[in-house]
Each structure stands twice: as structure tokens, then as C-alpha cells.
Amino acid sequence: MTSRDIILGRVRRALGTPGDPDPEASYEQAVDRSYLREHGTRTTEQTVDLLAGNLADYRAIVHRTDREELPLLLMRLLASSGARTVLVPPALPPGWLAAAHPVRVADRAGSTAADLDEADAVVTGCAVAIAETGTIVLDGGPDQGRRRITLVPDHHICVVRVPDQVVSSVPRALERLDPARPLTWISGPSATSDIELDRVEGVHGPRTLEVVLVTGAD
Incomplete structure (x- = not known):
């Protein structure tokens, strides 16, 4: 044959x-x-630790907090980056940015890429986070907004609810995701390398990705 x-x-x-x-x-x-649904047996805490470690390996900046401290942490992150404007998805929980001072910009259907590029940062939730690959998946849900608002601004802060949104593996993530939705899979900030392996970040997406692992979030 x-x-x-x-x-x-x-x-x-x-x-x-x-x-x-x-x-x-x-x-x-x-x-x-x-094929295996996941590799090895881990406790919930070990799964979250694995996620944090793999996110960091991909040069994402990882923070841990709880529901009460989340608004203050987001305020500090936006202030430290000098953000004056922040893009906000239509159904981002209002308490998340309760302490933040930048001007909030809503994503509108008529917003152009140039309009979105003027925003200093974007804050979103996520659909699911995969520990074994250090991947954040967005599906365009109300607390995430359209795909382009997470690709155009230079700084993306993504909030992951722990442990509800954390899974061990890609097969476990696929069980939760709707393939008909616009899925964006993110492993670290946008980056590319040339033939000499010089790494350049922010080429086709955010230059800076900060992931906040928050316990007890609504």
C-alpha cells in the first residue's frame, strides 16, 4: 500500500x-x-501554580489577589503603566475598576482601529485559562468584548477567576468552549523573532500582558 x-x-x-x-x-x-485528558494528577492549588509558572515562562506578568483587593491592584497596575485611558468591555464587573482613575472608553461598533489604538490599556475577563500550556482563552463574552479590543491596545490586563476558570489541559478547555464563538488563544504577550532570534514584542497584539489570578471574584 x-x-x-x-x-x-x-x-x-x-x-x-x-x-x-x-x-x-x-x-x-x-x-x-x-489520548490523555490531562497529564498527571494535581490538586487545585497545584494546577493554579502550574498556570502561574507557565504564564511567567511566556513573559506574561502574573499577579495574585482576592476579590476585595482586586480594585486596588488594578488601580496600581494602570497607574504604574501611566495609562490615561482604558478600554472597557460592555459587561466588565463594575467593581473591578471602582478604584481606578483612567478615563474609561467603551468599545463601540463604529470604533476604528485608530480609535482603539489611542487607548493606553484594556481590562477584560476570560473564558478559561489552561495550566499545562499557560494559555488564556477569550471567547468574546460580555466581560471580554470583541476580539480586536484585546489585540490593538499595547497593554492587556486579563482577570482570571480562580479556581472556576482554570483547567489543567487543552482537552478540558475544549469541553467548556463553544467552537462557534470567536476564540482567541493567548500564550504571553505578542512576540516574534527574526532569523537571528532577536525577539520583538508587540508586533501583532499587546506588548504587555498582565494576568490577575483572583479568588472569590463574582
């Missing part, structure tokens, strides 16, 4: 053979689904 025969056989199984009453069954039977 040639490589061509193998590839065409897989295509036929995926599409279903002529007259097959249930093409989906043919495909499901041909695909091995025995």
Missing part, C-alpha cells in the same frame, strides 16, 4: 463510503480517541 492509498483511504473514511448510512460513524471509528 502506497502513501497515496493511505491518504485517500482516510479521506474516504472521513467522507463516508457511497451508500454508507452513517458517514459520521465511519469517521469516529477511524479516529483514535484514547
Whole structure:
């Protein structure tokens, strides 16, 4: 059997053979689904620690706090970066920025990329955070807003509710996500490297990513 025969056989199984009453069954039977759902056994605390460590490895700045201290922490983060304006998703919990002083800018349908680029920072929630890969996933939910408001501003502060939004692995995350939604997978600040491995950050997204792991958040 040639490589061509193998590839065409897989295509036929995926599409279903002529007259097959249930093409989906043919495909499901041909695909091995025995992969691990997660690697190893961890407590909730160990899973959150793994997330924090992998986020840091990707050069995200990680903070830990609780619900009561969250507004003060966000105030300090925005102040330390010199942010004068902050983009706010439509349903960001109002208490999160209760202590912050920058002018809040709402994302509007008519906002252009140039308008969004004038904002110094954006604060959002997330859909889920993956410990094994150090990845934050956004799905355009009300506390996250449209994808572009997290890609254009230079500084993104993302709040992750612990432990509710933290999962161990990508398969566990996929169980929670709707593939029909606009998913953005973020592992550290935007970066690229040239042939000499000179790293440049902020090329196609935020130059600075700060992740706040907050316990007891609404």
C-alpha cells in the first residue's frame, strides 16, 4: 500500500463510503480517541501554580489577589503603566475598576482601529485559562468584548477567576468552549523573532500582558 492509498483511504473514511448510512460513524471509528485528558494528577492549588509558572515562562506578568483587593491592584497596575485611558468591555464587573482613575472608553461598533489604538490599556475577563500550556482563552463574552479590543491596545490586563476558570489541559478547555464563538488563544504577550532570534514584542497584539489570578471574584 502506497502513501497515496493511505491518504485517500482516510479521506474516504472521513467522507463516508457511497451508500454508507452513517458517514459520521465511519469517521469516529477511524479516529483514535484514547489520548490523555490531562497529564498527571494535581490538586487545585497545584494546577493554579502550574498556570502561574507557565504564564511567567511566556513573559506574561502574573499577579495574585482576592476579590476585595482586586480594585486596588488594578488601580496600581494602570497607574504604574501611566495609562490615561482604558478600554472597557460592555459587561466588565463594575467593581473591578471602582478604584481606578483612567478615563474609561467603551468599545463601540463604529470604533476604528485608530480609535482603539489611542487607548493606553484594556481590562477584560476570560473564558478559561489552561495550566499545562499557560494559555488564556477569550471567547468574546460580555466581560471580554470583541476580539480586536484585546489585540490593538499595547497593554492587556486579563482577570482570571480562580479556581472556576482554570483547567489543567487543552482537552478540558475544549469541553467548556463553544467552537462557534470567536476564540482567541493567548500564550504571553505578542512576540516574534527574526532569523537571528532577536525577539520583538508587540508586533501583532499587546506588548504587555498582565494576568490577575483572583479568588472569590463574582
